[in-house]
Amino acid sequence: MFQDDFVWGVASSAYQVEGTDAEDGRGRTVWDKFVEEGNIYENQNARTSCDHMHRYKSDYALMRNLGIKAYRFSINWARILPEGTGPVNEKAIAMYRDMILTMKKNGITPYLTMFHWEFPQALQEKGGWLNEDVVEWFGEYAKVVAENFSDICENFITINEPQCVVGLGHLRGAQAPGLKLSVPETFQIAHNLLKAHGKAVINLRKYAKQEIKVGFAPTGGVAYPYTDSKEDIGAAKKVYFGFYNPMDNWTWNISWFSDPVFLGHYPKEGLEKFKEYLPVITKEDMELIHQPLDFMGQNIYNGYYVRAGKDGEPEFVDRAPGFPRTANNWPITPRAFYYGIKFLTERYPLPLYITENGMACHDTVGSDGRVHDTDRINFLDSYIGAMQKAYEEGANIKGYFLWTFLDNFEWTEGYKDRFGIVYVDFQTQRRIVKDSALWYQKVMETNGESLSMNQTTKEILFLNPVCTHNIWGGTRLREDFGYPVEGNDLGECWGISAHPNGDGTLRDCSYQGWKLSELWEKHPEIFGNVESDRFPLLIKIIDAKDDLSIQVHPNDAYAKEHENGSLGKMECWYILDCKENATIVIGHNAKTKEELRQMIEEGRWSDFIREVPIKKGDFLQIDPGTVHAIKGGTLILETQQNSDITYRVYDYDRLSNGKPRELHIEKSIDVITVPAKSVADSVKSAENLPVNQLNELYACQYYHVYKMEVSGSMSFEQDKPFFNMTVTEGDGIVNGQPVKKGDHFILPNGFGTVELQGEMQIIASTI
Ligand code: GAL
Helix, strand or coil: CCCCCCEEEEECCHHHHCCCCCCCCCCCEHHHHHHHCCCCHHHCCCCCCCCHHHHHHHHHHHHHHCCCCEEEEECCHHHHCCCCCCCCCHHHHHHHHHHHHHHHHCCCEEEEEEECCCCEHHHHCCCHHHCCCHHHHHHHHHHHHHHHHCCCCCEEEEEECHHHHHHHHHHCCCCCCCCCCCHHHHHHHHHHHHHHHHHHHHHHHHHCCCCCEEEEECECCEEEECCCCHHHHHHHHHHHCCCCCCHHHCCCCCHHHHHHHHHCCCCHHHHHHCHHHCCCCCHHHHHHHCCCCCEEEEECCCEEEEEECCCCCEEECCCCCCCCECCCCCECCHHHHHHHHHHHHHHCCCCEEEEEECCCECCCCCCCCCECCHHHHHHHHHHHHHHHHHHHCCCCEEEEEEECCECCCCHHHCCCCECCCEEEECCCCEEEEEHHHHHHHHHHHCCCCCCHHHCCCCCCEEEECEEEEEEEEECHHHHCCCCCCCCCCEEEEEEECCCCCCCCEEECCCCCCCEHHHHHHHCHHHHCCCCCCCCCEEEEEEEECCCCCEEECCCHHHHHHHCCCCCCCCEEEEEEECCCCCEEEEEECCCCHHHHHHHHHCCCHHHHEEEEECCCCEEEEECCCCCEECCCCEEEEEEEECCCCCEEEECCCCEECCEECCCCHHHHHHHCCCCCCCHHHHEEECCCCCCCCCEEEEECCCCEEEEEEEEEEEEEEECCCCEEEEEEEEEEEECCEEEECCCEEEECCCCEEEEEEEEEEEEEEEC
16 A cells, blocks of 8 residues: 555646636637647637636545645646736736635645746747757746745646647647647757756745645656566566657657756757757756756656567567547556556656546546446556556655546547546536545555555456366366367366465466465465465366276375374265266175274175265265276366365275276275264255355365356355355356356455346355
8 A cells, every 4th residue: 555645636637627718818829729729629729628717616625535645746837828928817816826725725735837838939930949048937937936926835746748848839730839840849849848847946945935845747658568477577677768759759758858857957868869960968968957856747648568589679569459548549558657656766766646648538428417427437447456556666766646627629630539537517617526536545545455456356366277188088178168268087186276286376366377376375264264375175177087996095194193293084976977877886784893904804805895886966965085986988077175085995906007007005094984874874966956046065074065057146244254166067257257168266355245137057165
């Protein structure tokens, strides 16, 4: 979880939410012009947007009610200085002061961004960012900001996303002022912008009325590793801080903007690569740019895969078809968020604030009048979870500002995509709190504890079984159950097992690829924190093509002493299939230990062995000490203690690889119960039980075993520490997951209601 003083907030920008009013006295910005020139989706504009300038009081009250304690907002340079420099518009000062005071009255800490893209048009006409005077212009603006707001606001950010200002605004012409300048001109602009940042930091501090904190908020997609291998991580980092874009897109990088500001120099690799395009860069320039800062901001939305290629050089990797995306088509990449935070905090010495992160959705209002934005919740849950992981691994991260509070004017995309956690009806200006806002409220309130990464999983945990080869095995595990295993001697499928001799692998869930034993160790809460040093049960399907040896198992006490601390083996069988007139060996006919020893030593097997008839659907309980053997042609679902100890008494004198298999006569005689339990106590029919309910077949200190015949639909409450299930016939759906014969899965602790549909038979177990 996050530290107590972790800053949880929301972010926005002036142009996107404020709106305008005829009397406000503001000056024009490059965005006003760009919008008027028809560059926006459906010719929309930001004249009203969320009308926040007239509604901030109720907007901040809503923030307070949602438990939002920090707000990153921006002020409009040209609203304050209509000409960019010179006379101050007092109405703007009054409005922003009142905004800040109202935030504070509502318990919200202001984080003020000076420049979120509204460059004054008057200054644009004097050359804009390309004119070196911009350093002084922005410095003057910073002085006005400090003089007017620093008594009531302590946190300042100079510039938002310089990459976009230079790249989208001046190189590609995709955003205001819509210019397509030459590459050298854009390097001049970038340099001027960084110097203007430095000058602003100086003036903010110089004219501040109290001690203030100042940061910078760049952006950039994250190059993140395709796998977590050292090589791929190295390759990703190289790209993240390197220069892999073509020159007509050069601004998309991290280090050209962040190295000078946070480290005091341009990156060597960039100076080399860009040398023919660069302006004169002096030592004084670098000192100006490299002002002491209190924090580093970074806006992160997504990333792209990189791996180490064959020659060790980074290689870009395509995303798989169907890769998840947001409404504005950005990929959903929580791992990129994790790696971005790690890489940035490794390279730069300042504490990090995520100054923006969020998701565009095509939200709609439901028939209940609410906005159920589950996609956004999933997005935020995975991203903030990724941030927690980085934080817990030591990343110096201090805060997170969700983009954004209100649906708003998304620049050239107008109102097409909604980024807010509060829905805005742009016709009526009505606000509706989306589900994601209520969800975020919980996260803030619990400092992240409510994130699903801190909760026990509610997912169904599917397992890939492990199959074994045995001299008596057959082909039904492949042919009837579909397990992809070769061979005509497939004896056992260890369907739910954490035993070292056949540890199952999780599939189709967030623990994909984990061994069950690993999950048991690292996440005991998934199994209800049961006190046991290992996953206690083992579920098998056994296909006996030929007879199995006559055998017996020890109990816990005997196994502990003689088998290296192993568990004993209590087990039970459900007969999935068998031949007509089939039999099974269970128990023996010796009346005393003496007789038992004699029968075994003299090989009087027909006297010794007790064979009983069985049929499909029978259930047999086999206590430790019970002589038993499965006969050829029988298919069984076995539920047992997690142990692999078997004592072979007799193996029909068969050879395996030319040799008889080992027998364990002395240990067998030690553990066999004399006299054996009655047949009636050992075998019962479990056929024709009521459908659509949990039928308990057996309960003992080690396990409870159930049978379900689903026909149509049924449900029950999973209130056990965990619940094992194997589909033994048919197919259906369990809580939205299609399942079929041969599937093994575990329902974790706290799973709640289990909803089953279809036509299928399930054997289930718990402890
Ligand atoms: C950022 C920008 C914000 C916002 C967000 C979503 O680039 O700073 O103003 O629009 O992206 O697109």
